[in-house]
Amino acid sequence: MKILHIITSLNNGGAENHLAELASRQAKQKKDKIYIIYLRGDNYWEKFLRKKNIDVKKIIIKNNHNLVRLIFVIFKIFKIAKKIKPEIIHAHLSLSEIIVTFLKLIFRLDFKMVISKHLDSFLFEGSRGQNKFFSGLFLERIIFYISDHVIFISKNVQSYFLSEIKVPPEKKSVIYYGINKKNFIMKNASKNKKIKFKKKKNQKVILNIARHTVQKKIDLLIRGFTEYQKINKNSKLILVGSGPETEKLKLLAEELQIKSKIQWINYTNNVFDLFKISDVFCLTSRYEGLGLVLLESLISRVPVITMKSSAMKEVVKNNHSGLLLSENCSPKSLSIALNKVLNNEKFRKKIIKNGFVRLSQKFNANKMLKLTTNAYKI
Numbered sequence: 001m002k003i004l005h006i007i008t009s010l011n012n013g014g015a016e017n018h019l020a021e022l023a024s025r026q027a028k029q030k031k032d033k034i035y036i037i038y039l040r041g042d043n044y045w046e047k048f049l050r051k052k053n054i055d056v057k058k059i060i061i062k063n064n065h066n067l068v069r070l071i072f073v074i075f076k077i078f079k080i081a082k083k084i085k086p087e088i089i090h091a092h093l094s095l096s097e098i099i100v101t102f103l104k105l106i107f108r109l110d111f112k113m114v115i116s117k118h119l120d121s122f123l124f125e126g127s128r129g130q131n132k133f134f135s136g137l138f139l140e141r142i143i144f145y146i147s148d149h150v151i152f153i154s155k156n157v158q159s160y161f162l163s164e165i166k167v168p169p170e171k172k173s174v175i176y177y178g179i180n181k182k183n184f185i186m187k188n189a190s191k192n193k194k195i196k197f198k199k200k201k202n203q204k205v206i207l208n209i210a211r212h213t214v215q216k217k218i219d220l221l222i223r224g225f226t227e228y229q230k231i232n233k234n235s236k237l238i239l240v241g242s243g244p245e246t247e248k249l250k251l252l253a254e255e256l257q258i259k260s261k262i263q264w265i266n267y268t269n270n271v272f273d274l275f276k277i278s279d280v281f282c283l284t285s286r287y288e289g290l291g292l293v294l295l296e297s298l299i300s301r302v303p304v305i306t307m308k309s310s311a312m313k314e315v316v317k318n319n320h321s322g323l324l325l326s327e328n329c330s331p332k333s334l335s336i337a338l339n340k341v342l343n344n345e346k347f348r349k350k351i352i353k354n355g356f357v358r359l360s361q362k363f364n365a366n367k368m369l370k371l372t373t374n375a376y377k378i
Contacts, residue, residue, distance in 0.1 A: 009041025178368030212243030224334025
């Protein structure tokens with residue numbers, strides 16, 4: 001069988017990591033020929049995928065708000081798909097869904113259309129997938145209607161879409177990301193710079209990896225860390241990421257007089273080194289489609305503190321494989337949670353162990369492959 005995956009980019013992001021794991025496992029079976037087309041961004045995963053005998057092509061779309069350019073790119077992909085004749089075309093992220101919809105609806109190519117739904121949607125305010133040429137709900141309904149199967153990356157994402165769009169039970173499934181420790185370590189160990197950080201004796205390191213947007217609520221983390229500093233001054237907060245809120249967050253740290261206690265890292269692909277030196281990973285987002293970084297923390301055996309909102313509660317079971325905080329959590333409550341994880345050794349060991357077991361059972365890469373293969377057959 002020939003399977004063509006189409007995705008917006010091959011950057012080091014959640015959907016891209018998911019595709020790299022899935023496609024590499026599909027190729028490893030040697031039953032199917034795997035193709036990938038991506039449209040922009042860097043080629044972070046390309047070399048890895050080519051080594052797995054996957055045919056990878058980049059077709060550059062500089063501006064998906066330009067309808068003429070978009071149609072030109074769709075036509076180029078049509079010519080490739082017509083030549084390949086894939087039985088399955090699997091779309092990842094919203095722009096790819098538009099392209100595959102055109103291939104099926106306008107160009108009338110014969111293939112089974114599968115889409116993976118993240119929180120990258122034409123319905124979702126602020127989504128990367130929004131496009132001024134299309135009405136969100138109308139377009140999503142067309143995409144869902146003509147798709148042969150819809151894969152949701154979490155129950156939360158499924159609930160979000162099904163509140164607006166009806167999908168027959170036989171056309172949908174929830175398939176979680178599968179994470180593989182060998183690939184996770186390998187992708188971090190190759191071409192990436194080592195992180196320079198000298199950990200002091202008995203120092204507690206709190207890690208956050210997130211884009212600096214209002215959604216991620218990093219201001220709460222900074223305020224919570226400030227409260228924790230009153231308990232343990234020998235602690236450090238590492239914030240990895242950047243975004244529209246970065247300068248505001250730096251000003252907040254200055255106002256709270258903890259600027260020297262925070263290390264800002266603009267961007268790194270080498271998150272494995274960061275997990276190795278960290279004592280707890282803290283994700284304070286308002287919502288996540290799933291939160292791949294939580295899985296990376298669990299596989300690195302770093303305890304997790306996150307929120308009860310959205311899909312994060314599907315990853316972490318409260319007081320069992322991590323700590324879940326209420327959506328209206330105060331900085332003081334976050335400080336108490338940090339203290340519990342960092343200074344209660346018995347509890348800490350328990351959630352690390354349970355977190356790894358939960359990851360192995362629920363977010364298993366082989367399980368992801370098996371369920372996806374079944375979805376292709378339905």
